[in-house]
Amino acid sequence: MEAPDSSTNQLVDHLFRNEAGKLVATLTRIFGTIHIDLAEDIVQDTLITALHHWSNGNIPENPAAWITQVAKRKVLNELKRTKSSKNHLANVLKHVEGSNHIEEVFLSEEIKDSQLRMIFTCCHPQLPVASQMALTLKTLCGFGISEISKALLTRETTINKRLYRAKQKIRALEISFEVPSGKDLEKRLNSVCLALYLLFNEGYNSSHRRAVISKDLCLEAIRLTQLLVQYFQDQPKLSALLALMCLHAARFEARTDHLGAIIIFEDQDRSLWNKELISNGMHYLTKASVGKQLTEYHLEAGIAAEHCLSKSFADTDWNSIYHQYEKLYQLKQNPIVLLNLAIIKSQTESIESSLRALEKISGNQQLKDYYLLPMTRGILSLKSGHHTKARDFFQEALKLTRSPQEIAFIKSKLKLCGDPINPGGAFSNRSE
Amino acid sequence: MKEFLMILKGNGLATLSPEEMQKLLQQYKQWVADLGDQYVTGQRLENHGALLENKDSIVTDGPFLEPKEIIAGYFLIRAEDQAEANNIALSSPYLGLYTIEVRPLVQPLMH
Numbered sequence: 001m002e003a004p005d006s007s008t009n010q011l012v013d014h015l016f017r018n019e020a021g022k023l024v025a026t027l028t029r030i031f032g033t034i035h036i037d038l039a040e041d042i043v044q045d046t047l048i049t050a051l052h053h054w055s056n057g058n059i060p061e062n063p064a065a066w067i068t069q070v071a072k073r074k075v076l077n078e079l080k081r082t083k084s085s086k087n088h089l090a091n092v093l094k095h096v097e098g099s100n101h102i103e104e105v106f107l108s109e110e111i112k113d114s115q116l117r118m119i120f121t122c123c124h125p126q127l128p129v130a131s132q133m134a135l136t137l138k139t140l141c142g143f144g145i146s147e148i149s150k151a152l153l154t155r156e157t158t159i160n161k162r163l164y165r166a167k168q169k170i171r172a173l174e175i176s177f178e179v180p181s182g183k184d185l186e187k188r189l190n191s192v193c194l195a196l197y198l199l200f201n202e203g204y205n206s207s208h209r210r211a212v213i214s215k216d217l218c219l220e221a222i223r224l225t226q227l228l229v230q231y232f233q234d235q236p237k238l239s240a241l242l243a244l245m246c247l248h249a250a251r252f253e254a255r256t257d258h259l260g261a262i263i264i265f266e267d268q269d270r271s272l273w274n275k276e277l278i279s280n281g282m283h284y285l286t287k288a289s290v291g292k293q294l295t296e297y298h299l300e301a302g303i304a305a306e307h308c309l310s311k312s313f314a315d316t317d318w319n320s321i322y323h324q325y326e327k328l329y330q331l332k333q334n335p336i337v338l339l340n341l342a343i344i345k346s347q348t349e350s351i352e353s354s355l356r357a358l359e360k361i362s363g364n365q366q367l368k369d370y371y372l373l374p375m376t377r378g379i380l381s382l383k384s385g386h387h388t389k390a391r392d393f394f395q396e397a398l399k400l401t402r403s404p405q406e407i408a409f410i411k412s413k414l415k416l417c418g419d420p421i422n423p424g425g426a427f428s429n430r431s432e
Numbered sequence: 433m434k435e436f437l438m439i440l441k442g443n444g445l446a447t448l449s450p451e452e453m454q455k456l457l458q459q460y461k462q463w464v465a466d467l468g469d470q471y472v473t474g475q476r477l478e479n480h481g482a483l484l485e486n487k488d489s490i491v492t493d494g495p496f497l498e499p500k501e502i503i504a505g506y507f508l509i510r511a512e513d514q515a516e517a518n519n520i521a522l523s524s525p526y527l528g529l530y531t532i533e534v535r536p537l538v539q540p541l542m543h
Contacts, residue, residue: 011458016450048445051453052476052505055460144449 011063014216016047019067020142022111025118028139029105030075033121034171036139042078046071072106115140116231117177119224122166124175125191131166132195133202134159141220151217152202179231192228193241193297196221200245204252218249229284239288240297246281247304250274266313278308299328318347335366343376351384371400375410382416391417435472435537436517438507443479443499444529459525467509467520474507504530 020043027039050067060066079102104110122135133152137143145163149156180188203217225242232238254272285301303324310316322344329337338361346354358377367373378393394414401407448456464471479502483491507524511517514536521532 011454014451014454016454020450044446047450047453051445051457054457055464055474057461057464142450144452145447147449147451 011059014142015063016050016067017142019064020047021140022115023068023071024139024142025114026105026111027071027075028118028121029114029177030102033175033177036167036170038078040139042074043071046074068106072102075102112227112230113179115224115227116179119192119228120179120188121170121175121177123188123192123195124170124173125187126173126175127166127169128162129195129198130154131162132191133199134162135166136195136199136224137217137220138163140224141216147213151213189232189235189237193237196225196228197241197297200248204248215252218245218252221245222249236288236291237293237295237297239284240295240301243281243284243288244297244301244304246277246284247301247308250277250281250308270312273308281305281308294327294331296328296331299324299331303328316347318344322348335361335364336370338364339367339370339373339376346380351380355380355384369400371397371406371410374400375413378413382413387417433510433512434517434539436509436511436514436520437535437537438509438517438521438524439533439535440504440506440526440530441501441533442504442530443502444526445504448529456525456529463523463525466523470510470520472508472510474505476505477503500531 023043023046024036024039027042028036031038046067049070050063054060054063105114118140119136122139123132127135130152134148134154137148137151138145143151145156145159148154149159152159200218200221203214203221222242222245225238225245228235229238229242250273251268253274254268254270281301282305285305288298288301303321306317306321306324322341325337325341325344328334329341339358342354342357342361344354345357355377358373358380361367362373362377374393374396378390378397381387381390381393391414394410394417398407398410398414401410445453481492485491509517509520511520514534517534517536521527521534524532526532
């Protein structure tokens with residue numbers, strides 16, 4: 001008999017995806033990293049089984065536990081089947097001692113542990129960073145190929161190739177399924193941090209922002225970083241990374257527009273910022289403020305914190321932000337940091353000095369195709385009343401993007417250039 | 433009302449992402465609910481089995497066919513005529529993942 005309240009039993013959001021991520025890690029622990037494919041196949045088969053059983057309307061009381069149970073049974077069947085054969089897998093599985101061991105790895109703490117091992121496997125420094133991201137999404141986040149391709153804005157065939165080569169390399173290098181320790185840890189952890197940082201940025205800065213998948217990408221990066229923070233209590237760098245993710249994600253909903261640059265803060269509705277994420281972010285930032293190592297994650301989290309804690313755009317402590325960007329540039333010679341430094345000068349000094357600074361970096365090779373550079377120069381020129389110059393900059397920006405949202409944004413600015421009565425336009429300071 | 437068998441062929445589920453599978457489950461339940469009395473039954477078939485061609489040979493444990501020809505499952509539905517049955521197949525969330533053959537059952541003789 002079905003319980004009377006079973007009709008209220010809804011499938012939680014992303015249940016299949018979440019369970020797939022956990023199970024692939026758990027099964028890889030059983031079969032070894034060289035058999036990630038087998039782990040993925042069994043998980044796929046498990047989900048198909050669930051799909052068919054539940055199609056008849058009998059969704060179990062605890063769907064996640066049901067899926068785990070079926071996966072476990074399929075693993076045991078697989079073990080029985082391979083034991084008699086003489087292939088490599090049979091050799092690998094000799095250490096697997098019957099169902100007791102299997103029961104253990106399915107305990108919730110052990111599932112977390114398997115996921116940690118999987119993070120270090122996927123983000124192994126010997127794998128190209130692009131492959132690290134694809135592999136992480138596939139095995140840890142339960143993304144399908146088409147979802148990864150949308151999330152990373154890369155063609156499906158390319159993603160398939162990357163995954164294939166990455167798994168080949170894992171086999172060739174015989175990367176062990178372990179959380180590294182000792183001397184190895186520092187290097188491996190740096191690689192993991194960078195991959196998760198890039199994963200987050202990919203979701204946060206994607207110009208295809210309307211796709212829900214961008215947000216999922218950010219949330220997944222946060223989830224995995226959280227796992228790491230829980231495990232490595234003495235790694236302030238991890239807390240700093242998590243802080244920066246929370247503080248950026250807090251503003252996710254408020255960015256109704258598609259631009260990620262500082263300029264857009266000016267027009268954001270701060271009441272839409274997620275207060276819980278801000279307070280989480282501040283918690284981790286405090287946790288990160290120990291020890292002697294100041295990382296780029298600390299500084300970026302610090303800058304994000306300044307923005308999150310300012311009551312309004314006008315109240316922002318631009319001097320502090322400028323100072324932190326300067327330090328950041330010492331750690332990371334990134335032209336985007338230079339761009340931000342130049343933009344902030346419009347707050348700390350004057351629009352003219354900001355425009356001069358922007359002109360100085362306009363020759364930078366790495367910024368040559370970056371539409372936000374001419375865009376920013378256009379907006380600032382417009383503010384200072386130089387409409388003809390502004391128009392030229394906007395025209396230049398228009399050539400550098402193909403995103404429809406960005407084109408619409410530039411065109412809305414271009415309209416303002418021909419109208420000297422309205423010099424401030426949409427970017428005049430609304431917050432009083 | 434006549435009965436129609438919808439035969440699903442292919443291995444479309446193998447490439448679905450977990451998220452897509454979960455969506456499919458919800459769409460399917462909605463589809464069955466919308467059909468109401470017109471839905472009779474449906475079942476998935478295992479991928480393995482036996483193929484018998486004559487008395488001398490039994491081939492077991494497939495797959496014996498091209499993936500796109502493998503029968504994955506079936507639905508039994510009720511419809512007024514072939515056109516309505518086709519429309520029901522068209523509205524199925526499984527179309528696209530599988531090819532669907534829609535065949536009327538021979539009506540039993542009335543006594």
